[in-house]
Amino acid sequence: MDKDWAEKNKEIQNLLSKEATFGAAIEKLIEFREELFQQITWIVEGYPEKAFYQLPFAGAKGYHSKTLAYSIWHIFRIEDIVAHEMIAEDGQILFREKYLKKIASPIITTGNELEGKEIADFSKKLKVQELYLYAKAVKESSDKILLQLEYKGLKRRFNEDTKQKLIESKCISEDENAFWLIDYWCGKDIKGLIQMPFSRHWIMHIEAMRRIKNRLCKIARKGADPAAICGLSCNHCFLGEWCGGCRTEYNTCSFATCSEGRICPNVKCCNEKNIDGCYECGELEACEKGFFMPSNDGANAAKAQSLYIRKYGKKEFRNVQTRLHEKYEFEKVQEILGQDYKEALRILEEN
Ligand code: SF4
Numbered sequence: 001m002d003k004d005w006a007e008k009n010k011e012i013q014n015l016l017s018k019e020a021t022f023g024a025a026i027e028k029l030i031e032f033r034e035e036l037f038q039q040i041t042w043i044v045e046g047y048p049e050k051a052f053y054q055l056p057f058a059g060a061k062g063y064h065s066k067t068l069a070y071s072i073w074h075i076f077r078i079e080d081i082v083a084h085e086m087i088a089e090d091g092q093i094l095f096r097e098k099y100l101k102k103i104a105s106p107i108i109t110t111g112n113e114l115e116g117k118e119i120a121d122f123s124k125k126l127k128v129q130e131l132y133l134y135a136k137a138v139k140e141s142s143d144k145i146l147l148q149l150e151y152k153g154l155k156r157r158f159n160e161d162t163k164q165k166l167i168e169s170k171c172i173s174e175d176e177n178a179f180w181l182i183d184y185w186c187g188k189d190i191k192g193l194i195q196m197p198f199s200r201h202w203i204m205h206i207e208a209m210r211r212i213k214n215r216l217c218k219i220a221r222k223g224a225d226p227a228a229i230c231g232l233s234c235n236h237c238f239l240g241e242w243c244g245g246c247r248t249e250y251n252t253c254s255f256a257t258c259s260e261g262r263i264c265p266n267v268k269c270c271n272e273k274n275i276d277g278c279y280e281c282g283e284l285e286a287c288e289k290g291f292f293m294p295s296n297d298g299a300n301a302a303k304a305q306s307l308y309i310r311k312y313g314k315k316e317f318r319n320v321q322t323r324l325h326e327k328y329e330f331e332k333v334q335e336i337l338g339q340d341y342k343e344a345l346r347i348l349e350e351n
């Protein structure tokens, strides 16, 4: 488990055990859930549709053997069922807010019964943006439920009626890989439920989602030109685990994700000029588009690197980048090259 997330989770579980710190535990849990949810937001905002139904670890054992879409569905179906059928008893968000139709899901269950290709086929049918909105709605409603909980209510347990209600809801498949969930949840008190569907279950699946997207980016990068269109080096970029590079569909470079149609202005401009990159452009020195915007901290470094490619070619550019990154961390290299592009070009030439 991610060390930082494991520590945060441990701290929350400890605070949850005492009445005096119960309020702080809930506050920290909500904050932590927000942090974890941000990972899902970045993935949904950054990746193309097809990323959500790929199984880059098909056949593996573990949470990472699923797809991105399945992981989101599964985390929030479980939370929706537990939060609204068991704790609040006020009806699931999936039905109340008509998300089933909006997401176009063929199932209402948690998905535990699906395996391998079934997971990929199921994921392909889902409307990811709606799925994301569903996840967000479930999270927000669960946060409200968490805020209303009282310490003395943590020991509340569930009886046969709850079990029966869960069975009748048909939200848990009768498949042996899923049906055990009913006994598992009903064997816990509210505190036990907070410790699993509302926190640890998130961590395990979101961590797996990070592995899935890292792998997808790695696959996308294979064979792609590592010289970014603006002149940065994708092979040395700190966003390597998040971005497949701007010549692939897995481009999550900041200027791509915040631009219309998720196309970086420099990529768009180069495509319009039918050139390989900004290093082939006669307007490079004076350009203030996209990554070269004066307010962008990385503008000078990128411009200097583009100029270097123009003068010495991509092979020598890759070599100088490797030499620089052997000496310094990515941020330091960007800082060294970030002052003035002419000076930065000189530094590159000296290395
Ligand atoms: S953020 Fe830019 S430089 Fe970094 S990997 Fe993505 S495209 Fe390449």
Ligand code: SF4
Pocket (backbone or CB within 6 Å): 265, 266, 269, 270, 273, 277, 278, 281, 282, 283, 284, 287, 288, 289, 290
């Ligand atoms: S005008 Fe600017 S963004 Fe467009 S190709 Fe030239 S250097 Fe790149």
